[in-house]
Amino acid sequence: MAPAGGSRTRADWPARLAGSARWLFLTAYLVAVVFPMCWVFYTSAKTTQQIYKSPFGLPKVITAPGRANAEPLVRNYRKAWTGSHFGQYFVNSLIVVSVSLVGVVLLGSMAAYVLARFEFRGRNAAYFLFLCGLLIPMQLVLIPLFFQFSDMGEGLTHLLAPAARAMxxxxxxxxxxxxxxxxxxxxxxxxxxxxxxxxxxxxxxxxGELREAAMIDGAGEYRIFFSVMMPLGKPGIVTIAIFNFLGLWNEYLFGLVFLSSDKLKTLPLGLASISMQAQYKSDFGLLFAALVISMAPTILVYIILQEKLTRGITVGALKG
Amino acid sequence: MKNRGQNLFIATFLGPPLLLYAVFVLMPAVNAFRYSLTRWDGLGSASWVGLANFRAILASGSEFLPAIGHNLFLTFVPGVGILSLALFFAYSIHQRIRGGRLYRVAFFFPNVISGVAVALLWVLIYSTSDVGLLNGLLKLMGHTDPIPFTESGRLLWAIVPMSIWSGTGFFMVLFLAAMENIPETYYEAAKLDGASSAVQFRSITLPLMWDVLTTGIVFLVVGGLKFFDAVYVMENGRPSGSTHTMSTLMYSKVFQEYNVGYGTAISVMLFLLVLAATAASLRLMRRERLEY
Structure with a gap:
C-alpha cells in the first residue's frame, strides 16, 4: 500500500514486481488449463493423417472454412456417434442420469422434509442412518451388492409381480x-x-408458518408438500440436483461393475473401453471426437449454470 | 384421527427412500464385513476363514501394502500442489485482481469433466506418437526421443500433474467462498496497523478459514484413498503391482481373479482408513477452531 499522496516511488518496486510475477503465473496457468481443452476440440476436426503431420496445427476447417474442409470433422463425429456407438452411450447416459435425478430429488426431498419438519419416534435414528452413508465409500458396497443382485431381483419380482398382474x-x-x-x-x-x-x-x-397457513386453508399434508414446500425449496433442490448430475454423469466404477453389454453402456464406460482397446489406439480422429462427445454436456451445463454449479459442487463442504 | 393421518404421511414419505437406502447401501455395507471373513470364488459355497484375509493382505510381500503406498503418494504429492495453488489462486482472486472472474471460471473448468475423460485427455497429451502434446513440445526444444510418460514405472508421477490440473479448481472455489465469509473489518484494522499482505494472510485469512481448509484436506485424503479411474484406464484395465491402488487391486482380485473374500477385505480396510482420516481431521478441526 502506497501512503496517501505518495505516487509510485522507488519503494513500490518490490510490490510491483510481485504483482507482475503473479500476473505472469496466473496467465501461464490459465493457458495450461484452457489450451488442452481447446486442443481436444479443434483436433477432433482433423483426420488422423493431419494429426500425425502437424499435431498442434489448426484444422483446415478453421484456417479455410468450407464444405470440403469440414469433411474430416463430419467423418470423425459420424464414426464416433454411429460406428463406435457413442450416440447409443449418450442416450444411455441421458436415460440413466435423468431417471436417477428425478428419483433422488423426489425421494430425497420427501425424506428430508419429514426429517426436518416432523417430530416422531425414530426420527433421530433415521437421520443417523442417512448420516452414516456419508462415510460409506462405494467400494465397500460394490462387491456384496454385485453378488446379492440376483436375489434382490427375485425379491423385487415377488414384491411387484402381484401388483403388476392386478394392473x-x-x-x-x-x-x-x-x-x-x-x-x-x-x-x-x-x-x-x-x-x-x-x-x-x-x-x-x-x-413453519406457511405450513400452518396452508393447513388452515384446508390443504392436506401431501398438497402442502407438493404445492408449498417443494416450490419453496427450489433453490436447495436445484443446487443438489446439479451436484448429483455431475457426479452421476461422470460415474464410472458402478457402471463398470454392473453393466456388461455394450448396448447399455454409459458415456464414461464407452470412452474407457475405446481408450483401452488397441484397435482404436491409432484412430486419433475418432478418439478426439469421442472425447468431445463425452465432455460436451457437462461443459455446456457449466457454461450455462456456472454460478449455481460452483455453489452446488461446494455446498456440502461449507456446511459440513 | 389427525395424528393417524400424519403418521401415515410420515410413513409414506420416509418409508420408500429409507427402504431403498437400507437395501442398496446399508445392507451390502454390513455384508461386506461378513464377506471379508470368508474364502469364496463367487460361485460355489463360501467357507469361513476368520481373519485370514486380513492377515494375508497385511503380511509382508502382499500387494496391498504397496497399494496403500500408491494411494498415499497419489494423495499427498498432488495434494501439496493442489492446496498451495488453490490457496494462492483463491487469495489472489479475493484481493480483487484484474481478471479475477475469468481465472475463477477457467480454473474450475476441469472439475466438471469425468475422471475417465481426464485420463484419456492426458493419455493423448503424454502419447509417444506424434500426437503427444508434451513429447511434441520436447521435440521442438530439441529432445528427439519421445519419453513414455505413462509406462508402469512412471505412471504414478505422470498422474501428479493430471490430478493437480483436474483438482485445483474445486479447492480454489471452496477456499474463495470461505475467504469471502471473513468480515472486511479485520483486514481494515490490520491495514491500519501496517500489516503487509503476507502478514494479513497468515494471521487473519488462514486462521479464520481453518475449518474449510480442514474440510478440504478431508476431501483430498478421502478422494486419494478411493483413487480408481485414471490408474485403471491408463493401465488398460490391468494395473501392475507397481501401480495398483487399493480400489484397482480390490477390483482385479474380485472380478478378474474371483477371490471375493480377499477383495472385500481390501474394501473393508479402505473403509476403515476413510473413517480414520475423517475422524482425525474432525478432531483437528475442533481443537483449532477459532470463534469470531
Whole structure:
C-alpha cells in the first residue's frame, strides 16, 4: 500500500514486481488449463493423417472454412456417434442420469422434509442412518451388492409381480444385473445420503408458518408438500440436483461393475473401453471426437449454470 | 384421527427412500464385513476363514501394502500442489485482481469433466506418437526421443500433474467462498496497523478459514484413498503391482481373479482408513477452531 499522496516511488518496486510475477503465473496457468481443452476440440476436426503431420496445427476447417474442409470433422463425429456407438452411450447416459435425478430429488426431498419438519419416534435414528452413508465409500458396497443382485431381483419380482398382474401388466420379472433399472436404483440409493443430509438442513430454514397457513386453508399434508414446500425449496433442490448430475454423469466404477453389454453402456464406460482397446489406439480422429462427445454436456451445463454449479459442487463442504 | 393421518404421511414419505437406502447401501455395507471373513470364488459355497484375509493382505510381500503406498503418494504429492495453488489462486482472486472472474471460471473448468475423460485427455497429451502434446513440445526444444510418460514405472508421477490440473479448481472455489465469509473489518484494522499482505494472510485469512481448509484436506485424503479411474484406464484395465491402488487391486482380485473374500477385505480396510482420516481431521478441526 502506497501512503496517501505518495505516487509510485522507488519503494513500490518490490510490490510491483510481485504483482507482475503473479500476473505472469496466473496467465501461464490459465493457458495450461484452457489450451488442452481447446486442443481436444479443434483436433477432433482433423483426420488422423493431419494429426500425425502437424499435431498442434489448426484444422483446415478453421484456417479455410468450407464444405470440403469440414469433411474430416463430419467423418470423425459420424464414426464416433454411429460406428463406435457413442450416440447409443449418450442416450444411455441421458436415460440413466435423468431417471436417477428425478428419483433422488423426489425421494430425497420427501425424506428430508419429514426429517426436518416432523417430530416422531425414530426420527433421530433415521437421520443417523442417512448420516452414516456419508462415510460409506462405494467400494465397500460394490462387491456384496454385485453378488446379492440376483436375489434382490427375485425379491423385487415377488414384491411387484402381484401388483403388476392386478394392473393388467401381465407377468413381471425384474432383473437387476446388466440393466439400466439396476444401475438407476443403485445411483438413487447411493446419492440419497448426501441429498437427504443437505436438504434436511435446507428445509429446516424454511418458515413453519406457511405450513400452518396452508393447513388452515384446508390443504392436506401431501398438497402442502407438493404445492408449498417443494416450490419453496427450489433453490436447495436445484443446487443438489446439479451436484448429483455431475457426479452421476461422470460415474464410472458402478457402471463398470454392473453393466456388461455394450448396448447399455454409459458415456464414461464407452470412452474407457475405446481408450483401452488397441484397435482404436491409432484412430486419433475418432478418439478426439469421442472425447468431445463425452465432455460436451457437462461443459455446456457449466457454461450455462456456472454460478449455481460452483455453489452446488461446494455446498456440502461449507456446511459440513 | 389427525395424528393417524400424519403418521401415515410420515410413513409414506420416509418409508420408500429409507427402504431403498437400507437395501442398496446399508445392507451390502454390513455384508461386506461378513464377506471379508470368508474364502469364496463367487460361485460355489463360501467357507469361513476368520481373519485370514486380513492377515494375508497385511503380511509382508502382499500387494496391498504397496497399494496403500500408491494411494498415499497419489494423495499427498498432488495434494501439496493442489492446496498451495488453490490457496494462492483463491487469495489472489479475493484481493480483487484484474481478471479475477475469468481465472475463477477457467480454473474450475476441469472439475466438471469425468475422471475417465481426464485420463484419456492426458493419455493423448503424454502419447509417444506424434500426437503427444508434451513429447511434441520436447521435440521442438530439441529432445528427439519421445519419453513414455505413462509406462508402469512412471505412471504414478505422470498422474501428479493430471490430478493437480483436474483438482485445483474445486479447492480454489471452496477456499474463495470461505475467504469471502471473513468480515472486511479485520483486514481494515490490520491495514491500519501496517500489516503487509503476507502478514494479513497468515494471521487473519488462514486462521479464520481453518475449518474449510480442514474440510478440504478431508476431501483430498478421502478422494486419494478411493483413487480408481485414471490408474485403471491408463493401465488398460490391468494395473501392475507397481501401480495398483487399493480400489484397482480390490477390483482385479474380485472380478478378474474371483477371490471375493480377499477383495472385500481390501474394501473393508479402505473403509476403515476413510473413517480414520475423517475422524482425525474432525478432531483437528475442533481443537483449532477459532470463534469470531
Amino acid at each position: 393388467g401388466l401381465g407377468n413381471l420379472t425384474v432383473s437387476l444385473h446388466d440393466s439400466h433399472a439396476g444401475l438407476i436404483l443403485i445411483y438413487i440409493a447411493f446419492s440419497l445420503a448426501f441429498t437427504v443430509f443437505t436438504l434436511t438442513s435446507f428445509f429446516r430454514t424454511l418458515p
